Amino acid sequence: MTRVAVIGGGRIGEALVVGLIDAGYAIKDLVVAEHDGGRAADLSSRLGVRVTDAAADAAEGADLVVLAVKPSDVDRVLTDLGRIELGGQREQVLVSMVAGVSTSRYENKLPAGFPVVRVMPNTPILVGQGMIVIAPGRYARPGHLETVGEVLGAVGRVTTVAENQMDAVTAVSGSGPAYCFLVAEALIDGAVGVGLSLRTATELVVQTMVGAAAMLQESGESPNDLRAAVTSPGGTTAAAVRELERAGVRSAFIEAVHAAKERSERHGSATE
Missing domain, CATH: 1.10.3730.10 (ProC C-terminal domain-like)
Structure with missing residues (x-):
């Protein structure tokens, strides 16, 4: 089973975790990083997943590291992730659900060749009926897209476009x-x-x-x-x-x- 770390425990992050649990993901394969202590305690209590306040702690050992934070928090999260050896002996993929942030911005800060997949979900993922559009970064291979699509399929329909179409996707879905x-x-x-x-x-x-x-x-x-x-x-x-x-x-x-x-x-x- 793909191990998933969700960085950001807001509505979108929670919706993904709930969808994965409903789809049969084992609690042990899910972890959330949430900076707000009250929100972290609430998620842990209601969902039963492990919640940590450090992105690096959540990401270590995960196959997919899903960023579900505000654009203003991206640099802070990347700095935190820099405390561990991303990739290493385990192939990992960074999945960005952050609006308006290009894959190249992540690639410039992550280890060379690190695969990044950009995602534009919409709010119906909160009821498992989202439209989720994914776009590969420079180093993301077809196998990475397949894995990301399988995981995100728990909360809606998934399709793939080129990254230069993501602004149009934002405007439509x-x-x-x-x-x-x-x-x-x-x-x-x-x-x-x-x-x-x-x-x-x-x-x-x-x-x-x-x-x-x-x-x-x-x-x-x-x-x-x-x-x-x-x-x-x-x-x-x-x-x-x-x-x-x-x-x-x-x-x-x-x-x-x-x-x-x-x-x-x-x-x-x-x-x-």
Whole structure:
């Protein structure tokens, strides 16, 4: 079994550990490094995993060292990891879940040739339904990507892209849940506006979104084809879609993705 050290016990780090435990990982193969003493005690009590306050302690003997910290904490963690001989007799991979930090930044500070894999998860990993995108660094081989994909598959679907596409990934799946939540908010407000209770409106909207997503995933049909199948000429859906198009909803989402990508590029430049 792959031994995993998670550096950072926040929501994302905890979600990964919980997903791995649910997937059958042995507690002995998991360790968390968490700087905050109260949070560390809470994680240890609830999850039963070993929690240490030192990244170097957690990383020693691990196959995957997963960084789930804030960008501002990266240098501190790398300094701590420098206290041990990373790699050594054991092949290790650094997996970065840190937004906006390139693999080259790690490679410049780690031992020569150390494999790094950059990861962009999104918040549905908290419920085991994340979209996790991985990008290899200069020294990451196909076997490393396979191992990382197998481990992260415990909390969602995994796909691979080139690192120069990560800003676009951030704009689509990284920020994407917020777009979906905004649509849900608007639909719920509209439902309440036509006389439904908040509770009923929420139930209808949430299940409609879940069902629509399942159809997209399982039917093999395009969004355009599925929408057309619901939209009878002259019917209620046609009237609604016409209003959405008139309001520029389609172009607004396209512009939103472009804006998010540009912001991600600027953040990435600021962290280098």
